[in-house]
Amino acid sequence: MKKLIFLAGFCFTIALSHAQDAQKAIFYEVSFANAAHHEAEIMITIPSAPSGPFNVRMSRSSAGRYATHEFGKNVYNVTASTVDGATIALKQLEGDVFQVAEDHPATVRISYTLFANWTDGTYASIDESHAHLNMPAAFMWVVGKEQEARPVKFAFNDLDKYGWKVATQLKHEGANVYSAPNLQYMMDSPTELSNFKESSWDVVNTDGKTEKINLTVHSDDAQPVIDNFGKMVQKMVLEEKAVFGELPAYDFGEYTFLDDVYPTVSGDGMEHRNSTCIVQPIDKVEGNEVRLLSTFSHEYFHSWNVKRIRPKSLEPFNFEHANMSSELWFAEGFTQYYGELLLERSGFHTVDDYTRTLSGLVNSVLHTPAAAKYPPTQMSRYAVFADAGVSIDPNNDNNVFTSYYLYGGATALALDLILRSDFHLTLDDYMRTVWLDRGKVMKPYTVPDLQADLAKVTNSPKFAADFFNHCIYGVDKSNYETLLAKAGLLLRKAAPGKAWAGSLTGSGRRGRSGQARTSGSEGIPILTSTVIGTPVYKAGLDAGDVILKIDGKEVKEEKEVDDIVATKNIGDKIVVSYKNRTGNHETTVTLEENPYQEVVTFEKAGKELTQGQKDFRSKWLSSKVQ
Numbered sequence: 001m002k003k004l005i006f007l008a009g010f011c012f013t014i015a016l017s018h019a020q021d022a023q024k025a026i027f028y029e030v031s032f033a034n035a036a037h038h039e040a041e042i043m044i045t046i047p048s049a050p051s052g053p054f055n056v057r058m059s060r061s062s063a064g065r066y067a068t069h070e071f072g073k074n075v076y077n078v079t080a081s082t083v084d085g086a087t088i089a090l091k092q093l094e095g096d097v098f099q100v101a102e103d104h105p106a107t108v109r110i111s112y113t114l115f116a117n118w119t120d121g122t123y124a125s126i127d128e129s130h131a132h133l134n135m136p137a138a139f140m141w142v143v144g145k146e147q148e149a150r151p152v153k154f155a156f157n158d159l160d161k162y163g164w165k166v167a168t169q170l171k172h173e174g175a176n177v178y179s180a181p182n183l184q185y186m187m188d189s190p191t192e193l194s195n196f197k198e199s200s201w202d203v204v205n206t207d208g209k210t211e212k213i214n215l216t217v218h219s220d221d222a223q224p225v226i227d228n229f230g231k232m233v234q235k236m237v238l239e240e241k242a243v244f245g246e247l248p249a250y251d252f253g254e255y256t257f258l259d260d261v262y263p264t265v266s267g268d269g270m271e272h273r274n275s276t277c278i279v280q281p282i283d284k285v286e287g288n289e290v291r292l293l294s295t296f297s298h299e300y301f302h303s304w305n306v307k308r309i310r311p312k313s314l315e316p317f318n319f320e321h322a323n324m325s326s327e328l329w330f331a332e333g334f335t336q337y338y339g340e341l342l343l344e345r346s347g348f349h350t351v352d353d354y355t356r357t358l359s360g361l362v363n364s365v366l367h368t369p370a371a372a373k374y375p376p377t378q379m380s381r382y383a384v385f386a387d388a389g390v391s392i393d394p395n396n397d398n399n400v401f402t403s404y405y406l407y408g409g410a411t412a413l414a415l416d417l418i419l420r421s422d423f424h425l426t427l428d429d430y431m432r433t434v435w436l437d438r439g440k441v442m443k444p445y446t447v448p449d450l451q452a453d454l455a456k457v458t459n460s461p462k463f464a465a466d467f468f469n470h471c472i473y474g475v476d477k478s479n480y481e482t483l484l485a486k487a488g489l490l491l492r493k494a495a496p497g498k499a500w501a502g503s504l505t506g507s508g509r510r511g512r513s514g515q516a517r518t519s520g521s522e523g524i525p526i527l528t529s530t531v532i533g534t535p536v537y538k539a540g541l542d543a544g545d546v547i548l549k550i551d552g553k554e555v556k557e558e559k560e561v562d563d564i565v566a567t568k569n570i571g572d573k574i575v576v577s578y579k580n581r582t583g584n585h586e587t588t589v590t591l592e593e594n595p596y597q598e599v600v601t602f603e604k605a606g607k608e609l610t611q612g613q614k615d616f617r618s619k620w621l622s623s624k625v626q
Helices: 002-024 183-187 223-244 289-301 328-345 351-366 369-373 376-381 404-422 427-439 447-458 461-472 480-485 558-566 611-621
Strands: 026-031 039-046 054-057 075-081 090-094 097-100 108-115 125-127 130-133 152-156 165-168 171-174 177-180 191-194 197-204 210-218 254-261 268-271 275-280 489-493 546-550 573-580 583-590 597-601
Touching: 075 090, 075 097, 097 108, 152 183, 152 191, 165 254, 177 183, 191 210, 191 254, 197 223, 210 223, 223 289, 223 328, 223 427, 254 289, 268 289, 275 289, 289 328, 328 351, 328 376, 328 404, 328 427, 328 611, 351 369, 351 404, 351 480, 351 489, 351 597, 351 611, 376 404, 376 461, 404 427, 404 461, 404 480, 404 611, 427 447, 447 461, 480 489, 546 558
Parallel strands: 026 152, 210 254, 254 275
Antiparallel strands: 026 039, 039 108, 054 097, 075 108, 090 097, 125 130, 130 191, 152 177, 165 191, 171 177, 197 210, 268 275, 489 597, 546 573, 573 583
């Protein structure tokens, strides 16, 4: 009898706790009466509001993005009121911060209009076809640690009006209501409201539990196309599971791909704890399946590496400013390496396809000025400026930045081949160790932790220390030619004996307000910094110069320059006529051999492949699914 009384009391306590949670939950009601003009009306009900004056604000950063973003610019008509509609004084402290007056009641409502017309992984987009909501770009929140720990609920209105369904990692509470346990989870839960098509399947995890995987696609494709694409994604999922030996235990037992496919969207992929937002600017999925899988493979790998194998520098994520991390070479770069490798293992790419990926990785570290001067840790920290930031002025990325995606990917490639050749181990062994020691137990890591795990898996603290000192904290590069040869892959010059001047227009990220070529303009404007060490850089040409003639011939397109250079030999000199704000000038460019390299199979290069090389390649690139 005592046991029954205790159980009844326990159940009452649990019920009371749930009721209290419901009372303190912050409630968002989202309506779309003006979706045709990209607007949503949002009302936030804040029960048990903080005593005294308190602040609500928009975010300036977003989970998975490392630079700042001015989300507050697209919020207007901000008001505060009681539940009866009486006005409460509201003061705008900053562009994206508002203060509710001290004399407010226990429950406060904040209302505002959201404008959203950019479909990608960072921002939000609303029209009559969908509401694509990245939470930091869409929702204001109450400032303060106690407030940020409160549960959150959403009601998405007007679903029937537009024929929309809801795809999200938020917990479905019933009807159109969804919830998150706290602000961090809510901000990490992108939501797509649309008439998407869905394909779902179950994966039995290593522990015997079932995890459900959902593929939701908002596109102009027929259901059979999405079902077939789902089978391809399923194959990729199993290959990624094989790397770590198990799937993560997803919250609520589900993981969801949110895919938006349309020609006018902005291409992107953004990882989240139990979902990923993928946006692809093409007509439809049909006919592009293999091409699209690259983003899926990369983002899904993040459900281990980044969302659970978590850099300490990103915990907790701060939504008020840029989040800097020295670990992105591992978080993003190792993910970049595996994203493409696993498509090879899954059978979606050929070895020749993969050699083109390897060429890009190797060139990124052997033939870029920044990689010669700065280590992967420093390039990771530069993400606060490089990761789709809000600056509009041109920068010198061509010479001071190498993508931590490629830098880290090339580092992963080298480490994988070293482990295979020197330790009879693989990078998979290392990733599983990091997963078990850090990710599975949700213990955020530092760079020294990653070194310790490498020492553990190799049983060689000296090797781990040397590798990190030289290749992570330092700028030394591995001998890719020797390492690749073990798999029967040849690293060679991509254009041997061919004259080369370097790029006149640069290849780096261009500021959005940078120089634009106008119709009928004279010559070829150099839009970004020329690259240190190239012939055009040595000749003094740079952004702001306009190329008028090459060897006396007028030019208006860079291809015309390339055609002229193609007729020359290494060591030849070409006279370049150009102008800038100081007047007309001439300079001489001395042509060199193109330093860039390519990776090809021994077979393609006409070299004999040994049995040892065949075995090495097979063990590296073949499927690991049992």
